[in-house]
Every structure is written in C-alpha cells, then in structure tokens.
Amino acid sequence: MTDGDPTPDDKRTTAARFDAAAPDYLESDAHRTGADLETLAAWCADADRALDMATGAGHTAGALADVGVRTVVATDAAPTMVATAVETYGVEGCVADAERLPFAAETFDAVSCRIAAHHFPAPEQFVAETARVLVPGGVFAFEDNVAPDDARLAAFLDRVERRRDPTHVGLDTPDAWRRRFEAAGFAVETVASVTRRLDFAAWCDRTDVSGERRRKLRRRFEHAPPGAVQRFEVAFGPDGVESFVVPKRLFRLRLQTDGTSGPAVDERQT
Ligand SMILES: C[S@@+](CC[C@H](N)C(=O)[O-])C[C@H]1O[C@@H](n2cnc3c(N)ncnc32)[C@H](O)[C@@H]1O
Numbered sequence: 001m002t003d004g005d006p007t008p009d010d011k012r013t014t015a016a017r018f019d020a021a022a023p024d025y026l027e028s029d030a031h032r033t034g035a036d037l038e039t040l041a042a043w044c045a046d047a048d049r050a051l052d053m054a055t056g057a058g059h060t061a062g063a064l065a066d067v068g069v070r071t072v073v074a075t076d077a078a079p080t081m082v083a084t085a086v087e088t089y090g091v092e093g094c095v096a097d098a099e100r101l102p103f104a105a106e107t108f109d110a111v112s113c114r115i116a117a118h119h120f121p122a123p124e125q126f127v128a129e130t131a132r133v134l135v136p137g138g139v140f141a142f143e144d145n146v147a148p149d150d151a152r153l154a155a156f157l158d159r160v161e162r163r164r165d166p167t168h169v170g171l172d173t174p175d176a177w178r179r180r181f182e183a184a185g186f187a188v189e190t191v192a193s194v195t196r197r198l199d200f201a202a203w204c205d206r207t208d209v210s211g212e213r214r215r216k217l218r219r220r221f222e223h224a225p226p227g228a229v230q231r232f233e234v235a236f237g238p239d240g241v242e243s244f245v246v247p248k249r250l251f252r253l254r255l256q257t258d259g260t261s262g263p264a265v266d267e268r269q270t
Pocket of ligand 1: 011014015018019025031032053054055056057058059060075076077078081096097098099113114115116119120
C-alpha cells in the first residue's frame, strides 16, 4: 500500500458489506460459472466430508456436492452468504472466520477456498487453520487472484482492486502462496493458471462504485503503467475501459503426513 491508498476494512465491516451483497454474488457470472469451479470440485471428488471456506453465495460448495461429496459444510464470515449457500445448494452451513475455524482437528478430508483469500488479513493463519482441520493426506483445493511478478504491474492491480473494494486486503504472487503452503506442511501437487475477463461495469456494480469514484477508476486504467494494458488485456470502448483480465492460480495441495515436500508439481495452463 502507498500513501493515499485506502486502508482495508476491519473484519466486521467486511462481513457486513458482503452480507448486503449476497444477492449480487448469487447472480454474478464471474462467481457462479467457470471451468475453475469444475477443476476445484474434481480435486475434492473423493472426499466424504468437505469444507468450503469463504463460500460466498455457495457456488463452490454446490459444485462439490454435485461431484458426490457426501457432506459439504459451507462457511463464511457473512451470515447472509451462509444462508444463501444453504438455501441455494442444500449444503450445511456455519458462520466462521477463515482464520479461526470452529472445528476440531482432522474434521475434513477436503477443503476448498475459491477467490476469497485476498480478503484475509492473516493468510498464514488461514493456511494453518486449513492444515489443522484437514486429515493427514487430505486435499486443499485453493484458488485466488494473484499478483504478477512485475512489481509495478502488481501495484497497479492491487491499487485498482483496493479503490473498487474496501474489503480487498492484498494480492500475493504464486511463489508467495507456494512458500506459505509448504511451510504449513502441504505438498503442491498441481498448479493451474487461469484468467478471467471481468466486465468493468459489473465489477464496479458489485461494490457499488458509481459517479466520480467510477470515473476515477476509469482514469486509472487510461493512465496505467507501461505494460499493464497488455498484461491485463484491457479492452477499451467509446466510454473508456470495458473489460480486463485478472490472473488467477489454482493449487491442488495435499497435507503431508511425514513433513516431506511431496512429489513433483504438475504445472498447467487452463
Ligand atoms: C468473492 S466472495 C467468495 C466467492 C466464493 N468462494 C465463490 O466461489 O463464489 C468472498 C467471500 O469471502 C468472505 N470473507 C471475507 N473475509 C473472510 C474471513 N476472514 N473469513 C471468512 N470469510 C470471509 C466474504 O464474506 C465473501 O463471502
């Protein structure tokens, strides 16, 4: 963060904002669709009991139930999100902070968390909690937006996200996530790159960005640093930015039983 960038909301305010946004997340194309959903669900398909963390409107929890996971527990810090997930997908629900889970050790044989960790202020704690509630050998199917390695491009993406969404805490590089997972005892089995084209207007609507704030955000895209338009495939129309692409990574992780780093990694582009 630099001077002039807004400070992220505290956890209670973040949960309240998401409570109000639950109907939008239920309908959001960027959340309810995508090959990434199928990939994450397929990675968890052998589980009997799975936890979907920061479930939002429950799209990932629903995908896990669809591939045959017998018990899916959907958790989120926002009670309305949990209620939406339970009502929409018929899964179990529990209001919970991803950094402080109300479950006993070794409760689940799979955990998923999709496009949410950039809201967590203590990601090490989130990864440690995931390891604690998983059985040894259990699968962690993780996905989030990631920062490019180029520091200027990373700062640009982080800043536009922060300006649009006060619940945005920060983006990490894939390497930073990998180090965090390995330090917590996970072996990285698969890493998949995915991109998602976001419609600028829908992206602003989801966090109620209108008027002058929306115009300022448009100007940030028009004055983006060199390389940003290419890297984020920014599409411009008569009114300025229309859409752009956010890089994401999916990690299939396995909780090690013996402290080793596990087998070689399968790196994919999807
Ligand atoms: C973008 S939505 C998640 C999308 C969802 N996983 C999906 O696949 O559609 C982010 C969610 O993270 C939740 N969240 C933010 N901070 C959290 C925290 N500390 N613990 C649990 N959930 C949190 C929000 O309430 C929100 O529902």
